[in-house]
Each structure stands twice: as C-alpha cells, then as structure tokens.
Amino acid sequence: MRAEPVKIGALVATVEAGGTPDRGELRDAVRWLLSVLRERAPGRSVEVRVPPYGAVQVVAGPRHTRGTPPNVVETDPVTFLLVATGRLSFADAVAQGRIAASGIRADLSAYLPLASPPSEQPGESPETGGGGEADPSRASH
Numbered sequence: 001m002r003a004e005p006v007k008i009g010a011l012v013a014t015v016e017a018g019g020t021p022d023r024g025e026l027r028d029a030v031r032w033l034l035s036v037l038r039e040r041a042p043g044r045s046v047e048v049r050v051p052p053y054g055a056v057q058v059v060a061g062p063r064h065t066r067g068t069p070p071n072v073v074e075t076d077p078v079t080f081l082l083v084a085t086g087r088l089s090f091a092d093a094v095a096q097g098r099i100a101a102s103g104i105r106a107d108l109s110a111y112l113p114l115a116s117p118p119s120e121q122p123g124e125s126p127e128t129g130g131g132g133e134a135d136p137s138r139a140s141h
Contacts, residue, residue, distance in 0.1 A: 007022075011029055021078070035056075044059075045069075072106065074099070083099070084114040
C-alpha cells in the first residue's frame with residue numbers, strides 16, 4: 001500500500017474550520033483513501049465514486065460487468081474525506097444527502113473509518129498530519 005498522504009489531518013482541519021482544501025492535496029488524499037478502501041473491502045460488487053478524483057469497485061459479492069452497477073456509492077471529495085476519517089458517519093452523510101447510496105451492499109459503514117481522524121491531543125507534532133503516522137518525506141533513508 002502507498003504511504004498515507006501527509007496532509008490528511010491538515011485537510012480535515014481546513015474543512016472543519018470552514019476553509020477550502022488545496023485541490024492537489026485533496027485529490028491525493030481521496031485517491032489514497034480509495035486505495036485503502038479497496039484493500040479493506042476487496043471485491044467488485046459496489047462501485048464507489050468520488051468525482052472528479054476516482055472510483056473503485058469494492059465489497060465481496062456478485063460482480064457486475066456491463067452498464068450501471070446495482071450497488072453505487074457517490075459523493076464529493078470533501079464528504080469522502082470526512083467520512084473516511086471518521087469525522088462524519090456514513091449514515092449521517094447519507095441522511096444529509098451528501099452521499100448517494102443505492103443497492104443492498106452500498107452501506108460502507110463496516111469498513112470505515114479508513115484513516116485515523118486528526119488528533120486533538122496537545123503536543124502532537126505537525127509531521128503526523130493528525131493521523132498518527134510520521135511524514136514519510138521527513139524520514140531518514
């Protein structure tokens with residue numbers, strides 16, 4: 001698995017403060033989180049779409065091969081970031097209309113969160129990005 005983007009914690013903090021996250025950093029975070037979801041929920045019965053940054057097929061079960069899949073989850077990048085980090089529950093996002101989920105396998109709650117939500121503990125270093133993992137670009141090689 002690729003290394004976690006360093007900025008997930010900072011992106012969540014920006015969103016929660018009412019700011020607009022950097023598009024490139026948000027794109028990288030969404031793509032990384034989708035790859036984590038694919039590893040955590042292998043399969044091809046649910047298509048998860050986060051336009052314009054990516055889509056993956058996940059969750060074991062019958063696989064579709066043509067046309068629109070019977071199980072689809074679609075959301076915007078910011079909502080996906082919040083749900084994937086546990087800052088917003090999947091059920092609440094669906095209830096608020098921030099996630100469109102159709103099909104009997106479209107509830108992804110069992111696989112979430114995908115990354116640790118940003119810590120609010122005093123003394124956390126900025127290199128951890130709130131997710132508890134060190135910034136790989138700062139590691140000595």
